[in-house]
Amino acid sequence: MKRSTKPNRVVQSNALTTASYKLTLVEKQILLLAVAKVRDCGESLDPSTPVVVSALDLVEIFGADPSNAYKYLKSATELLYERSVTIDRPDPDNPKLRFTRTRWVAALDHFPTEGRISLFFSPKVLPYLTNLAREFTAFQLQHTADMTSVYAIRIYELLCQWRSRGELEVTLDWLRERFNLPESYDDVRRLKSRVIVPAIEQINAHSDLWVKWEQRKRGRVVEALIFTFGPKAEQKPDTESRPASPANSKPAKPKLTRAYIERHAQPGESWEEAWERCRRKLEQESVGP
Incomplete structure (x- = not known):
């Protein structure tokens, strides 16, 4: 099916990009659609303003099965209604406030005969989506359209946040916490095979970025991951590791x-x-x- 080429720019606060939460792929897709549509509402958006997401959006942007698109939309938004997100250091002017936990969505209106849902963002989430003058993450929605891993989308968002730097280092503990991974992912091999490797493959295959990664160890223990990345318009490094310095140079x-x-x-x-x-x-x- 031909995908929509309409630009859909997602813009959100960096605090929301690095927040801790867990969503399924369809929930994340619906949330991205809603965030992209926030910009259409302009400065008038408040907790009483509906953000409309339709089954057709899922079909055109993410290639959902048209015969089941509304069913996916309805079930996923009902789950999204129950989900929470934890935002670290939500108020720079109040350092004693370490984190805020809130629901993503305050209310939902269903229009089954029209194949759409109106979503109302919670008052605590809304400021991270509107009036963003600094410290925000932005990307085109279509660059996530073919990703089938929610972790690929989340890592892509992180890379977009640090796009100007071209390098991002995260500890494994930080990544596990932000992605709300179960204890079984304390196993580094499982984390790499189930989360990191598929995510990087999908980002390289479907997004506007190339990315490679390496491990940083403390002794024998993998402590952190280092992502090196850039726009595909630029030449991608042809080695998997950083070039070594000449032996005679320091x-x-x-x-x-x-x-x-x-x-x-x-x-x-x-x-x-x-x-x-x-x-x-x-x-x-x-x-x-």
Whole structure:
């Protein structure tokens, strides 16, 4: 079936991109459709403003089966109504507030004969979707249209947040928490085979980004993942690992500058936490093994 080529720009606060929650693929697709439509409502959007998502949207954008599209829409939005999201450090002016937990959706209106649902975002979520002047993530909805892994969509969102930097390092604990993964994914091999590898394959196959990844270990333990990425319009590195420096040359030792901290900051860190972690890292590297 021919997919819709209509641009649908998703724009959301970075705090929402890095929030902790769990959704099925269809729930995530519906949420993306609704977020993309928020921009059509303009500044008039408030908790009483409906955001309409139709079965036809699922068919045109995500290629859903037309005969079952409304059934998927209805069942997924009912599940979405029960879902919650945890947002870390929701108010920069109130550092004592560490996190907020809220429902995504405050209410739903059903129009089965018209094949659509009106969704009302909760008052706590709405500010992260409107009036975004800074610190937001933006991407075109069609770049997620062919992804069949909700983890691929979430990792793609994270990459879009850090698009200008081209590199993102996340700890495995942070990733497990943000994706609400079950305890069975404490097994690194399972995490890589079920989440990371399929997600990266789908991002490379279907999105506007190329991405490669590597592990960072502490001893024998995998502690973090490093994603290196960029637009497909640019040349993709032809090696899976970073090029080694010539044997007769020594790279300059990095300095603890603002640019260095911004480049190596991890999602969810405060400036002070990033500074202290980077300081310790450079101190350890200067001492050597």
